[in-house]
Each structure stands twice: as structure tokens, then as C-alpha cells.
Amino acid sequence: MKNMKMVDAIREALREEMLHDEDVFLLGEALGGVQGGSFRVTKGLDEEFGKARVVDTAISEAAIGGVAVGAAAYGMRPVVEIMFGSLMPLVADEIHNQAGTLHYVSGGKINCPCVIRTCNWMRIISGPHHCGNIDALWVNSPGIKAVAPSTPYDAKGLLKTAIRDNDPVIFLEYSPLYTKTGDVPEEEYFVPIGKADIKREGKDVTIICYATTVGDALESAELMEKEGVSVEVLDLRTIIPYDKEAIRASVEKTGRVVIAYEGYKTGGVGSEIAAFIAEECIDSLIAPVLRVACKDVPNPSNSILIENISIGKREVIDAIRRVME
Amino acid sequence: MMLDMEDRLDIYQKMLQIRSSELKMCELFKKGEIVGHMLPCLGQEAIPSTLAKVYAPDDYLVTAHRGGGHYMAKGCDFNAMWAELYGRATGTTKGRGGQIHLMDMSHFAMTGNAVVGQHWGIATGAGFVARKRGKIVVAVGGEGSTNRGIFHESLNMATVQKLPILYVVEFNNNQMGNTCEETTAGTRIANRAFAYDIPGATVDGNDPDAIYSKAIEYVDHIRSGKGPCLLECITGKWTDSVSNIRQLPEVLEKIKSPENDCIARFEVKLRAEGILTDALEKACKNRAQEMLQAALTFAQNSPLPNPSDGMDDVFSQPV
Numbered sequence: 001m002k003n004m005k006m007v008d009a010i011r012e013a014l015r016e017e018m019l020h021d022e023d024v025f026l027l028g029e030a031l032g033g034v035q036g037g038s039f040r041v042t043k044g045l046d047e048e049f050g051k052a053r054v055v056d057t058a059i060s061e062a063a064i065g066g067v068a069v070g071a072a073a074y075g076m077r078p079v080v081e082i083m084f085g086s087l088m089p090l091v092a093d094e095i096h097n098q099a100g101t102l103h104y105v106s107g108g109k110i111n112c113p114c115v116i117r118t119c120n121w122m123r124i125i126s127g128p129h130h131c132g133n134i135d136a137l138w139v140n141s142p143g144i145k146a147v148a149p150s151t152p153y154d155a156k157g158l159l160k161t162a163i164r165d166n167d168p169v170i171f172l173e174y175s176p177l178y179t180k181t182g183d184v185p186e187e188e189y190f191v192p193i194g195k196a197d198i199k200r201e202g203k204d205v206t207i208i209c210y211a212t213t214v215g216d217a218l219e220s221a222e223l224m225e226k227e228g229v230s231v232e233v234l235d236l237r238t239i240i241p242y243d244k245e246a247i248r249a250s251v252e253k254t255g256r257v258v259i260a261y262e263g264y265k266t267g268g269v270g271s272e273i274a275a276f277i278a279e280e281c282i283d284s285l286i287a288p289v290l291r292v293a294c295k296d297v298p299n300p301s302n303s304i305l306i307e308n309i310s311i312g313k314r315e316v317i318d319a320i321r322r323v324m325e
Numbered sequence: 326m327m328l329d330m331e332d333r334l335d336i337y338q339k340m341l342q343i344r345s346s347e348l349k350m351c352e353l354f355k356k357g358e359i360v361g362h363m364l365p366c367l368g369q370e371a372i373p374s375t376l377a378k379v380y381a382p383d384d385y386l387v388t389a390h391r392g393g394g395h396y397m398a399k400g401c402d403f404n405a406m407w408a409e410l411y412g413r414a415t416g417t418t419k420g421r422g423g424q425i426h427l428m429d430m431s432h433f434a435m436t437g438n439a440v441v442g443q444h445w446g447i448a449t450g451a452g453f454v455a456r457k458r459g460k461i462v463v464a465v466g467g468e469g470s471t472n473r474g475i476f477h478e479s480l481n482m483a484t485v486q487k488l489p490i491l492y493v494v495e496f497n498n499n500q501m502g503n504t505c506e507e508t509t510a511g512t513r514i515a516n517r518a519f520a521y522d523i524p525g526a527t528v529d530g531n532d533p534d535a536i537y538s539k540a541i542e543y544v545d546h547i548r549s550g551k552g553p554c555l556l557e558c559i560t561g562k563w564t565d566s567v568s569n570i571r572q573l574p575e576v577l578e579k580i581k582s583p584e585n586d587c588i589a590r591f592e593v594k595l596r597a598e599g600i601l602t603d604a605l606e607k608a609c610k611n612r613a614q615e616m617l618q619a620a621l622t623f624a625q626n627s628p629l630p631n632p633s634d635g636m637d638d639v640f641s642q643p644v
């Protein structure tokens with residue numbers, strides 16, 4: 001095992017897959033050169049693999065998305081970067097209409113093995129065009145897979161799987177997680193898409209979470225333990241297709257569910273999970289399902305205002321107390 | 326047409342106001358006294374200051390992310406801008422948008438937007454209103470933003486519709502670290518005007534006289550109902566001022582050198598023509614500092630918003 005930051009784990013996955021398969025290439029804004037990626041994820045890769053495989057583009061999100069679809073359709077494995085999550089609407093057609101439908105509409109004859117990486121800027125003060133996430137859009141796009149790791153281990157393993165997957169995968173990164181460290185094996189490994197991970201076992205309440213809220217859930221679980229409440233933390237890791245079996249098993253065990261997701265509450269990722277539980281696990285529930293999510297307000301560029309609309313440990317603990325009542 | 330002495334001194338004063346304000350903003354940001362996302366226009370002050378002599382106060386101004394200088398040059402509420410930087414309730418967007426969302430509709434200015442290039446489309450929309458109301462739109466963005474498809478879509482539509490829009494490109498050859506050699510086809514952005522059969526030109530964007538003479542010619546064309554024009558202004562930005570966007574040190578040094586800097590160059594010129602004296606320069610600089618001090622005092626004494634204020638205004642009426 002080695003201890004590393006998530007940013008380095010992601011870079012390692014990219015590097016290994018580029019070494020493994022010559023058809024893997026990177027394309028995006030300021031990936032190489034003096035900048036080396038806006039969060040240094042791709043730093044140094046242009047020197048190692050050359051500018052033909054680490055392609056710096058103009059500010060041209062639609063073309064970046066189009067290249068992902070076209071290069072994948074004709075047989076390469078592009079891994080493209082959209083600088084931050086709030087820019088994903090600029091490639092919404094390429095993802096939702098093009099990548100998402102291609103395999104289906106070609107009668108199952110054309111694969112679209114592309115990865116679209118983006119970084120959701122969260123928990124920083126930068127205003128509504130930069131901060132927050134719209135992960136929920138991809139849950140509503142048939143044919144699209146979306147993963148959102150919370151640890152360096154999951155990030156590396158999921159990205160390697162995503163690059164080898166024959167379908168379009170959105171790989172969601174989160175600015176506050178880049179510097180989080182964790183153990184990563186020396187040897188090669190993969191994390192499957194569609195499999196959740198129980199980050200902590202418990203028996204009274206299940207917190208279903210992913211990415212940034214996993215840390216909040218784990219800290220809350222620790223604190224609640226002292227109050228005698230045993231909390232299970234279920235990290236979705238893949239938000240679509242999400243792991244129904246893991247959710248079902250945990251809900252059957254605990255009977256109480258809090259879903260914590262750091263996106264807009266209405267129509268968010270957790271709304272889908274809550275609906276699934278209502279449809280398929282209602283008999284196991286002994287308390288209403290609660291969602292802990294951001295208020296439906298654009299992200300203000302102001303620490304006082306943002307505090308009031310965002311979520312963290314405090315909101316997760318409140319929700320745990322409420323389902324325990 | 327040429328600028329007269331009074332106009333040139335106004336431009337000089339505006340450049341000083343913008344320079345001192347942006348420098349203070351960077352200083353306070355580095356100290357942690359103000360927070361958020363800051364995109365100063367240091368090095369590029371000649372463009373906003375000169376354009377303010379080209380458009381009328383009630384013409385429309387729509388810019389990309391680096392809009393602070395344009396906000397100030399148009400005469401938008403300077404105190405409210407500083408209150409915004411301090412996140413105060415009296416800020417131009419009630420402390421919500423911060424530096425990259427500065428807007429003041431009482432001056433017809435949408436001078437903030439953080440999705441690079443989107444403002445070209447918004448400016449084109451403003452063009453429909455301007456055509457109806459007998460005004461013009463000045464739309465300003467960096468050269469990087471012209472590589473978005475929306476730039477082409479906007480110019481094409483504006484040309485077909487003969488919209489009264491001056492599209493201005495601030496060419497600083499830097500897009501978050503990338504240069505045009507790495508990202509951009511063609512030597513000059515202004516050449517793209519050729520594709521639409523509209524007037525296009527490249528000028529020295531660090532020289533108010535050069536910007537003005539072309540811009541005013543284009544504005545006459547636009548006001549006469551002949552449709553849009555494209556003006557490219559060559560300049561340079563101080564990439565080290567807040568966020569350390571990478572730029573080769575020798576390039577940065579050149580940008581900041583007195584032979585290139587828009588303010589230093591204008592001072593030399595105004596002195597040579599006998600317009601600027603030591604006493605006048607001092608008075609102009611003092612005036613800029615006084616304005617800044619007043620704005621800082623206003624901002625620092627303004628109330629912070631209440632946490633729940635951030636829930637308001639999502640819709641025009643509460644729903």
C-alpha cells in the first residue's frame with residue numbers, strides 16, 4: 001500500500017491506462033504546458049506522452065464533447081476534461097443526446113467508450129457559475145454512467161474501469177477531495193462501476209451518500225456512536241447505475257435512511273434513491289426517508305449566505321436524530 | 326476622429342481609478358481581507374477607459390468575466406462595487422455575485438459572467454433591444470472566449486439582423502495559461518470579420534488614441550444601421566496579480582514594463598504633448614486614491630447580509 005492524495009491517484013490511473021492502451025488519449029483545456037490542469041490532475045502527462053496524446057484545446061466545450069463521442073465511435077478511448085462541473089451544460093447535447101443514445105440508436109452496433117471527467121467546485125466561495133453540482137442531470141440521461149468517488153482508492157480503481165468500459169462514463173471529481181489522502185495498492189486493481197461500498201457498518205440508520213458527503217457521514221457516525229446510535233455509511237460510488245442490491249440490503253438491516261447529497265435538493269441524485277426505496281423497500285422502513293441536500297438556490301459568492309444553503313456534518317446529524325425519534 | 330485634451334485626461338483618470346482599485350483588490354485578497362473569485366484587469370485598463378468615450382451613458386455594455394474595469398469605466402456605482410468585494414448587503418448584487426458578477430442595470434451594464442463566452446450571446450440579445458430603442462451595445466470578451474461556438478453564432482446572427490453591436494476582443498494571448506499558439510487558428514481574431522463581411526480591425530489596445538479612432542469609426546457605422554463591427558485590442562494582463570495563472574516570466578516582465586504598460590505609455594505621451602504636468606499627475610493620482618478611500622470606507626462600514634437573505638430573489642416573487 002502507498003498513501004496518496006486523490007489528485008495523484010487520478011493521475012496514476014490516467015497514466016496506467018495510457019501505458020496500457022495506445023488508443024487512450026486526453027483532451028481538454030490547459031491540461032498540459034505551464035498550467036498542467038486547473039487542479040494539476042494532468043500535470044506532467046504531456047511531457048511523458050506528448051502533445052498528440054495530451055491535447056490542449058481552446059475554450060471549446062462543445063467540440064471537446066463532440067470529439068469524445070466521435071473518437072470513441074471510431075474506435076479510440078478518449079478521456080476528456082471539462083474544467084468544472086458548472087460547465088457541463090455546455091456539453092449537455094454531446095452527453096445526453098449523442099453519447100447517451102449512440103449505442104441504442106445504432107441498433108447496438110456502435111460503442112461509445114469515452115470518459116468525461118469534470119471537477120465540481122464545492123465548499124469554496126466562487127459564485128453560481130463555478131460552484132455546486134448538477135450531477136442529477138446524468139441520472140436522468142439513459143445510456144450514461146456516472147461515478148463519483150470519495151477516496152483515492154475508489155478514484156483510481158473507478159477511473160481505470162471507466163476508461164475500459166465500452167459505454168460513456170462521466171467521472172465526477174470534487175475540488176475539496178483532491179487533497180484527501182488514502183491508501184492505494186501498489187499492484188493493479190479495478191473498482192467496478194455500479195457497486196456501492198459500505199464505508200462503515202452500523203445497524204440503526206443507513207446514511208446513503210457519495211463524494212463530499214461521505215466524509216460528513218463518517219464524522220457524524222463517529223459522533224452518534226457516542227450517543228449510542230449505530231450508523232451505517234453506504235457510499236454509492238456510482239450514481240448511475242446505482243447499486244440497488246446494496247441499498248436494499250442496508251435498508252433491510254437498519255430500517256432508517258438518511259440520504260446526503262451535496263446538490264440541489266429538488267430532483268437531485270438523492271431524490272431518485274428515495275423514490276427507489278419507496279418503491280421497493282417500503283416494508284423495511286420504520287421511519288420516513290430524509291434527504292439532506294442543498295437548498296434550491298444558486299450558489300452565492302459569500303461565506304455568510306452560502307453557509308445557510310449548504311450542508312455538512314451538522315445537517316447530517318440533525319437528520320439522524322430525526323429518523324431516530 | 327481624435328480625442329480632445331479633456332477626453333484624454335478623463336481616460337487617464339479612469340485608468341488610474343481602475344489601476345488603483347484593482348491593485349487594492351489584489352492586495353486585500355492576498356491578505357485574506359476579502360474573499361471569493363477575483364479577476365482583475367490590471368494591464369488592460371486602456372480598453373475600458375477608452376470605450377467609455379465611445380459609447381453613450383445609456384448604451385448597453387455586456388462583458389465576459391474580466392469586467393471590473395468596464396464596470397468602473399461606465400460610471401457604475403463604485404462604492405457598491407467595493408461593498409460587493411467585501412460581501413456586504415449594500416453590494417451591487419447584495420453580496421451574492423462577488424467580483425465576477427458585477428452588474429449595474431441603472432447604467433445598463435452587465436459586466437460579469439463566469440462562463441467564458443456566454444456573454445456574446447447575451448450581448449446579441451441586448452442588440453435586439455438596442456436596435457429598437459436607438460442605442461448600441463458594446464460587447465467585450467477575451468480572445469479565448471472567441472473560440473466558443475457562441476461567438477460565431479452571435480456574430481452571424483447580429484450581421485444577418487444588422488444589430489447595432491460593437492464586438493470588442495481583449496487579446497492578451499493568455500487563456501488560463503494557454504497561449505493562442507496552442508489553441509487558436511489564424512493570426513488575428515479580427516480576420517474573422519471577413520467571414521461575415523463586416524468591418525474588423527486590430528489595434529494597439531494599450532494606446533487609448535489607437536483604440537478610440539477605430540472604435541469611434543465603427544460606432545458611427547453601427548449607429549447608421551449597417552450592423553456590427555469587430556474590434557480586436559492587443560493588450561496584456563498581469564497574470565500574477567491574484568491567482569498566479571501561469572505565464573512565462575519574460576512575457577510577464579515585458580507586459581509590465583513601462584515601454585508597454587498602458588498607463589506609463591499614456592503618461593509619456595501626455596507629457597510630450599504638454600497636457601500632463603507633475604502637478605496634474607499628482608492631482609489625478611490623489612483623486613483616484615480619494616475615490617478609492619471613500620469606497621473602502623463605505624464598504625467597510627456597510628452591514629453584512631443576514632444568513633437568510635441568501636434565500637431571497639430566486640424568483641421575482643416568492644413562490
Ligand SMILES: Cc1ncc(C[n+]2csc(CCOP(=O)(O)OP(=O)(O)O)c2C)c(N)n1
Pocket residue numbers: 029059061083087090390391439440441442466467468469470471495497499500501562
Ligand atoms: C466556458 C468556460 N470554459 C472554461 C472556463 C475557465 N476559464 C475561466 S477564465 C478562462 C480563460 C479565458 O481566457 P480569455 O477569454 O482570453 O479571457 P482572459 O481571462 O484572458 O481575460 C478559462 C478557460 C470558464 N470559466 N468558462
Ligand SMILES: [Mg+2]
Pocket residue numbers: 467468469495496497498499500
Ligand atoms: Mg485572454
